[in-house]
Amino acid sequence: MRLSPVSHLAGALALGAALAVPAARAADFTTTDGYHAACREVEKGAVPKDDDARIAAVICRDTALVRQIVTWGTRGFERMHKDRTSNDAIVIEVTKEIDYVIAELGATRKLLSQIKLGKRKSLRLAPAQWELDLDSDGQVKLWEKYLFALPKRGHQAFSMRGPSNDQDYYDREYNLGAVIRVDQSDILWSLAYHHFIEGLLTNVRAFDLAKDHNGVILARPALLKAAHQLIGNGFLVSGKMRQEVLAETDDDEEWIGNPKQANTVFPVPLDAADFASWDMMIKEMSALWQGRSLLPAAQGGNGMLAAMAPLCPEGTGLNVAKVYLQPPAAGTLYAFRGTKLPTSHCQRIDRTHPVSPLPQMAEQASKTNTGMGFLRYLYWTN
Known part of the structure; x- marks a missing residue:
């Protein structure tokens, strides 16, 4: 399995955050047309009033956030290079972009924290069908079409690679037919990632780059405290998610499955020993994080x-x-x-x-x- 840097972020935001619930008129996230129809409703700005609407909002806002980041990271830097933008101006623009991402993550994190599915299942998601023009150039290239696709399940090595436009690569490496029927453990998986990424970016914003580029200056100490709480909460949520997964007894189009669930598209096979290691890692990280x-x-x-x-x-x-x-x-x-x-x-x-x-x-x-x-x-x- 290979992941591009953008795929890494997308996996942490868009797919994880895309875990959703059904309503009387449930959004359809199994087709491209269904995705766009649901997100057009979200773009109208109505305040979500139930779990269905909250999760649809999370899916659409987080994938839109990925599109914002990719567009700015490609076209924005091309513009700054062409205009010979000064280093100080670049820092200001980067800072503005980070602040925007933090604010959006905070908003969707709060929506996720309100979702209480209990034992109820939710929307069916087919991430490989979410075709988006991520760099806003007016066309959907192959790497954009499959950015949210899931790697095939197995024990492949972890590696990084740039975006690919090779169909054979996606056919070989990805599960393009993967479908997820979301439950509460999936919501917690996404919520943990939101805590971690928002916390890491908040950590970054606590500092300014020194004028001589010889280090960083602690400019906003209060943000370190905020980052500590966010990341610490991420460990707590991840632990709750692990327990929620282990308690599941069904086996229906699972995202992350326990050792007794075979119908899962989670890229990493997990047995009982893996769940024990996971528990140990969370406990050790929490102990270190809390001093x-x-x-x-x-x-x-x-x-x-x-x-x-x-x-x-x-x-x-x-x-x-x-x-x-x-x-x-x-x-x-x-x-x-x-x-x-x-x-x-x-x-x-x-x-x-x-x-x-x-x-x-x-x-x-x-x-x-x-x-x-x-x-x-x-x-x-x-």
């Missing part, structure tokens, strides 16, 4: 975190929660070389604050043939 475990970033550090050393004195570890919740003053420079965080962000390693096993796990995975497969697993299970 209950520490990153080994002391003097003499080696491995993947060697570049961080010596952030902390020997015998201590980096408390990630303190980095976010007790940030230094606005105007603090984080140089790309030689930056040291405040010592208050370091904490003594002891029984109540052990070293997190996550860096060691990542180090081991990176040195094996399964490393890229593990990355693929992490991507799809958010």
Whole structure:
């Protein structure tokens, strides 16, 4: 399986967020015409009044957001290059675009959080049928036609590639007939991704690029606290989603299925051991994120975190929660070389604050043939 950078974002936004519910006049997201008809209704701006309308709004707004990003990232940069736009002006435009994305993600995240399907199934989705002119050039190229298509199910390696216009590639690598009948676990899968992406972009907006391009300046410390809450909530939602999937007893056009469900189009096969690993990963990430475990970033550090050393004195570890919740003053420079965080962000390693096993796990995975497969697993299970 190969994913383009745009596909990566689309998978996190559009497909995940596209998980929806039926109404008396349920939107049809199994055909191109049905998709466009449903999204025309959303574009009229009516306030969603039930789960059906909320999810249709999420589908349409998130796919429109992908189109906005792709159009701006292609035609916008072509324009700026042609006009020889100054670096300062480019930074302003990039910042404006990020702020727009954050606002849209926040709006659709709130809609998703209101959806309570219970045991009820919902809309049928056929993502490979959502043909959009994503770069707004007046035509739908093959890579645009299949941007939301799902990779075939299996244990392929994780890799990145640019957009393809080769039909044989899509026939070989993608499940073009995949259909999903959405349930509550799918909503939670999408909601977790919204938390993570909104949190990461909020993290980015906490900083400004230094004038000499030698680092970044902490300009908005409050945004670090907001990012910490968003990403932390993402771990909580992901854990709830895992439990919801395991509790399912039906087997009807599933997106993400448990080991007893065979009718699933989820690209990564998951057995009982995978669900146990997933539980462990969520717990370890939450412990690290909340400061209950520490990153080994002391003097003499080696491995993947060697570049961080010596952030902390020997015998201590980096408390990630303190980095976010007790940030230094606005105007603090984080140089790309030689930056040291405040010592208050370091904490003594002891029984109540052990070293997190996550860096060691990542180090081991990176040195094996399964490393890229593990990355693929992490991507799809958010």
